[in-house]
Amino acid sequence: xxxxxxxxxxxxxxxxxxxxxxxxxxxxxxxxxxxxxxxxxxxxxxxxxxxxxxxxxxxxxxxxxxxxxxxxxxxxxxxxxxxxxxxxxxxxxxxxxxxxxxxxxxxxxxxxxxxxxxx
Numbered sequence: 001x002x003x004x005x006x007x008x009x010x011x012x013x014x015x016x017x018x019x020x021x022x023x024x025x026x027x028x029x030x031x032x033x034x035x036x037x038x039x040x041x042x043x044x045x046x047x048x049x050x051x052x053x054x055x056x057x058x059x060x061x062x063x064x065x066x067x068x069x070x071x072x073x074x075x076x077x078x079x080x081x082x083x084x085x086x087x088x089x090x091x092x093x094x095x096x097x098x099x100x101x102x103x104x105x106x107x108x109x110x111x112x113x114x115x116x117x118x119x
Contacts, residue, residue, distance in 0.1 A: 001068070001072075002050050003077070003080070004047075004050075004052070005102075007095070008043055008046065008050075009051075010030070011026060011044060011047065012045045012047065012052060012053075012066065012073070013051065013070075014026050014029045014072075015055075015065065015066045016066055016070040017029075019065060019066075020063050020064070020065040021064060021065075022058070022061050022062060022063055022064070023037060023040050023044060023061075024037070025053075026040055026044070044064055045067065046101060047064075048064070051067055051068070052066065052067055052068045052073075053065065053066060053067055053069050054067045063066065071103045081093075094108070094111075101119075
């Protein structure tokens, strides 16, 4: 799966939340300053070419919707992060966050409880 640019991820976050939207509705959800309609339309078409988005016709326009689930993309991105920066070691990643982000043991315990729930 391809990595997305920051602009592409921003639009995907909106589409994952809205489930389906036209370009105008996507722009409406974006922070100020709002990008130009053509800019967002171009990014949506790029996402479509990458296989992240598809569309259906509605009236004279199109509604766009995600083709890739948010969880699928998140898992792929996290695996790439762990592989690229932590040599594939989840332990190294957690250790990094503990040291560099002032994560306390209560937060780590909460994470471990979440992990236990999944198993």
